[in-house]
Amino acid sequence: MRNLYISKLWIWERRIIMDLIGIELEHAIEIIKDNVPKKSKAYELSLWDANKRILAEDIYSPIDNPPFDKSPLDGFALRSQDLKGASKANPIRISVVDVIYAGHYSLKELKAGQAARIMTGAPIPSGADCVIRLEDVEEEDGFIIVSKELKHHDNYCFKGEDVIKGTHILSKGEKITYIEQGILASLGIDRVKVYDKPRLALLVTGDELVAPGKELALGKIYDSNLTLLYSRLSELGFEPVIADYLPDNPSLAADKLKEVCKKADIIVTTGGVSVGDKDILHEVLPLMGAKRLFWRVNLKPGTPAMFATYEDRVMFHLSGNPFAAVTTFELLVRPYLAKVSKDKDLDLNRKKAILDNDFTKESKGRRFIRARETDGTVTIPQVSKHASGILSSMIGCNCLIDIPAGSPKLAKGTEVEIIYL
Ligand code: AMP
Ligand code: MG
Numbered sequence: 001m002r003n004l005y006i007s008k009l010w011i012w013e014r015r016i017i018m019d020l021i022g023i024e025l026e027h028a029i030e031i032i033k034d035n036v037p038k039k040s041k042a043y044e045l046s047l048w049d050a051n052k053r054i055l056a057e058d059i060y061s062p063i064d065n066p067p068f069d070k071s072p073l074d075g076f077a078l079r080s081q082d083l084k085g086a087s088k089a090n091p092i093r094i095s096v097v098d099v100i101y102a103g104h105y106s107l108k109e110l111k112a113g114q115a116a117r118i119m120t121g122a123p124i125p126s127g128a129d130c131v132i133r134l135e136d137v138e139e140e141d142g143f144i145i146v147s148k149e150l151k152h153h154d155n156y157c158f159k160g161e162d163v164i165k166g167t168h169i170l171s172k173g174e175k176i177t178y179i180e181q182g183i184l185a186s187l188g189i190d191r192v193k194v195y196d197k198p199r200l201a202l203l204v205t206g207d208e209l210v211a212p213g214k215e216l217a218l219g220k221i222y223d224s225n226l227t228l229l230y231s232r233l234s235e236l237g238f239e240p241v242i243a244d245y246l247p248d249n250p251s252l253a254a255d256k257l258k259e260v261c262k263k264a265d266i267i268v269t270t271g272g273v274s275v276g277d278k279d280i281l282h283e284v285l286p287l288m289g290a291k292r293l294f295w296r297v298n299l300k301p302g303t304p305a306m307f308a309t310y311e312d313r314v315m316f317h318l319s320g321n322p323f324a325a326v327t328t329f330e331l332l333v334r335p336y337l338a339k340v341s342k343d344k345d346l347d348l349n350r351k352k353a354i355l356d357n358d359f360t361k362e363s364k365g366r367r368f369i370r371a372r373e374t375d376g377t378v379t380i381p382q383v384s385k386h387a388s389g390i391l392s393s394m395i396g397c398n399c400l401i402d403i404p405a406g407s408p409k410l411a412k413g414t415e416v417e418i419i420y421l
Contacts, residue, residue: 271320
């Protein structure tokens with residue numbers, strides 16, 4: 001009884017304090033980013049696996065590309081001076097002395113009056129300074145009849161015309177896409193040094209949760225956060241090493257989290273951070289010896305977001321309501337992921353847009369609402385569909401509108417700030 005009384009008192013105390021200690025989003029992000037390890041690890045990776053990774057080295061071309069002068073088309077390599085005066089009225093006969101296919105080469109040096117049949121991509125033989133198209137000649141018993149002049153270096157690809165050996169190709173910090181992969185492959189590079197990726201663990205709490213596909217008993221709901229955030233993380237390039245449920249019992253949860261911290265660098269949990277009897281994270285963190293750096297951010301939804309460190313791990317504890325979890329994941333976890341992985345594309349991407357319909361609620365505190373932006377205008381789902389537990393109205397949404405504290409109702413035509421999802 002006494003324990004119950006103390007714990008009730010504790011909850012009340014938390015309720016009173018919670019109105020006082022919320023911090024601003026920008027301050028929260030600062031605290032979060034300050035906890036990114038100062039040193040970044042890097043390692044070598046096969047180019048094949050380097051898509052979307054961030055380069056941890058400058059890259060210079062080890063070769064000239066192409067590595068030799070080559071023909072850009074199927075035709076005949078020859079000497080332009082041999083074609084001086086060639087015309088329909090004055091066709092010139094040239095003797096064909098060799099055939100060169102791509103991947104092969106000719107050791108013959110072309111002399112006056114000689115040509116080599118050559119295919120696209122094959123090395124131009126010495127002595128030749130231009131290539132005439134197959135379609136532009138007539139062939140006759142080992143000879144070609146040419147009735148047009150060609151200039152020096154007509155139809156001619158130069159050694160190094162794509163990239164000269166030693167040229168700076170890519171900088172440390174750049175993201176490798178399929179384009180960069182193609183370029184590096186063209187230079188013969190098959191391994192690159194990239195920044196290490198943090199290992200992530202995703203856990204959801206709540207005795208009411210049932211995994212999709214299982215039977216729903218009375219009082220239970222399907223867990224959406226694990227699927228939702230797992231998929232979001234994968235989409236952003238981080239496949240969690242753990243995706244699991246956390247028991248609603250503080251000491252079991254603390255033990256489990258400690259185990260998880262052995263395998264992951266970043267831990268994201270949802271649920272259990274508010275002020276209810278089962279909001280266990282308040283007890284879990286001291287039990288495991290973690291250091292809470294903030295609890296409560298001045299925004300809706302997801303106010304009770306919590307951030308903590310345990311040894312050199314960081315832990316984000318987000319509110320369990322699915323829309324709150326999505327919003328605070330974007331606002332708090334993403335900036336950390338951007339900094340730790342040095343991937344600027346993960347930073348919050350803000351833009352101004354014009355409201356396409358009314359938002360008929362005043363916003364005493366800062367509020368984030370889901371919406372869809374197209375060509376600079378932004379449409380919000382019906383007002384009744386904005387509760388933090390409602391997920392269905394997110395279909396088609398691609399951004400959050402950042403509504404400042406103290407905002408009146410917003411009319412169509414108002415300029416608002418959005419953050420792309
Ligand atoms: P909590 O943050 O634990 O207080 O949860 C707030 C609300 O979100 C409650 O109605 C929970 O049932 C619901 N909720 C918590 N976690 C999840 C989840 N993983 N999936 C769906 N709903 C959840
Ligand atoms: Mg809960």
